[in-house]
Amino acid sequence: MQYKKNKNPHFILMGITLILITSGWYGTSLSFLIALVFQNQGLPLEAILLINFLPLPIGMISWISFFLDITLLRYRKKIVLGVTIIYIAIFYIIFLLLLWYNSDLIAEKLSPVDTSGKNPLLNSFILVYVFLFFITGIKFSLDTMKLDDLEMRLRGKFLLVAFPSYSIAGLFDSILPNSELTLILRAILIFSIIDFYFGFVLPKWIKRRAAH
Template identity: 35%
Template structure:
């Protein structure tokens, strides 16, 4: 994720808006778990909060420079941007295996837990030994990610995309209109999220690139929330004949 501070401040503004709204939506899903005792909402909420973490580095780096007139350290920036993604893999697989491959849930989650630990060990070692293996920061402007990190981003996207589409397609088989509608919103959310991330990571630059990508990802956050919780006002709009 690129660090936009001086050239296009509006990108940081929208990044802050996107991140705050996404965190609020994630927390709302977690709170619904405590109300309805549906643990899948808890893991979905935690996952969505963690998925926003690649943007935390941009925000904190900008605020750090604003208040201290100095760039955030490479270690802090890279850890904030990448260090929490492996945890999102674990929480997401908790969610996914609650619906699919439930008999093997413990094994699958254990595999991703081990993957997370191994990645964190290698990641932190590289951060300390040679941060250039993670990426190279262009002061106050952008980051050129290493192939190691780009590959990790791609594999992460494939994980969420494949499991997400599998989950949504299964919902289309349900006789419940509510479940069908949830699936449609979740499918739109996964596609929106992937499009936004692809625009974000693509080595093509144009005016307002990051504004566009983060607006699309923001729309995905709202679609995810609707897909997971299906508020009554959404039911009234799309399932009017039921109400």
């Protein structure tokens, strides 16, 4: 809707980013639904890993592209995006080779809704992904809060909550086994996605309340 009104390609990048940054949980979520409906063990490990990790790097590319455009670093865009794409291409090659050779070298399936990563490549990619998202997200949020426009400052406040809460909760959720803490982490992730939506889209009812 925002793109149709404004014809701004940045809204497409925002939409892609919002959809893909949560893809790390798509596989286990789908596996849970299949296990619930068919009363089985859900998806095989290979399918979970493919669904979780194939879309995730694309979310990184869309976010980096959006960040460079918005922060007026377009003159560095080709270099930064080039390095990012090379890094992601290397990740894809190694990930798919390991998945084809032996998926147990990447992760272990503990239950229909829980996998445990045990490969340094995968774990390092997650760390780099979270670090980049956290640092660039904080900078973008703070820059947005410095603008004169009241609406943009409000967006920045939502994003300043969304980026660190998503990054920290997502990191711990990916490296820790399922426990009572998992429910808290997943709740934080859900609220962070809502904050992302408010920060990027800012519904009219929030605008009206802020105006008063």
